[in-house]
Amino acid sequence: MSNWIDIAALQDIPQRGARMVKTAHGCVAVFRTGEDEIYALDNACPHKAGPLAEGIVHGKAVTCPLHNWVISLETGLAQGADEGQVATHPARVEGGRILLDITCLRAKAVA
Numbered sequence: 001m002s003n004w005i006d007i008a009a010l011q012d013i014p015q016r017g018a019r020m021v022k023t024a025h026g027c028v029a030v031f032r033t034g035e036d037e038i039y040a041l042d043n044a045c046p047h048k049a050g051p052l053a054e055g056i057v058h059g060k061a062v063t064c065p066l067h068n069w070v071i072s073l074e075t076g077l078a079q080g081a082d083e084g085q086v087a088t089h090p091a092r093v094e095g096g097r098i099l100l101d102i103t104c105l106r107a108k109a110v111a
Contacts, residue, residue, distance in 0.1 A: 004092075004099040010036070011096070018062065020053035025105035028089055029053035030098060031062060031073050039073035040091040040100055046071075046084030 007021050013032040020043050021028045029043040029052045037060070043053050050066030060073045070079040071086055078084035090101035 003102050005102055006097050007100050008098045009096055010038070010093050010098055013038075013098070016057045018053040018055070018057060020051065021100070023100075023102060023105060025102055028100065028105070029062075030091060030100070031057055033057065033060060033073070036093075038091045038093055038098055040089040041071065041073065041076055042087045042089075044086070045069055046078055046086055052086065
C-alpha cells in the first residue's frame with residue numbers, strides 16, 4: 001500500500017538542486033536533476049550525517065557538502081567509499097507536483 005503525499009511543485013526545486021522536506025516520519029532530501037528527474041533520499045550522509053540537501057547535484061549523484069562523499073541518487077550507495085548507503089524513497093512528478101511515498105518512512109519510524 002502506498003501513501004503518496006504532495007510535498008512541492010516541481011518548479012520549487014531548481015534543476016540540479018535539492019530541498020529538505022520535514023515529514024512526520026523524518027527529514028528527506030528531494031533532488032531534481034538537470035533532466036528533471038526527481039529522487040528522494042534520507043537527508044543524512046552515511047559518513048558523518050552531512051546534510052545531503054545542501055550538497056552539489058551532478059548527473060544522478062549528490063556530493064555531500066562536508067567531506068565530498070558522492071552518493072548515488074538512484075541507489076543511495078556511497079560511490080568510491082568502502083561502505084555506506086542512504087535510504088531511498090519513491091518519488092514521482094504528477095501534474096507538476098512532486099509526490100513522495102511515505103510508506104518506507106513510516107516503516108522505519110516503527111522499527
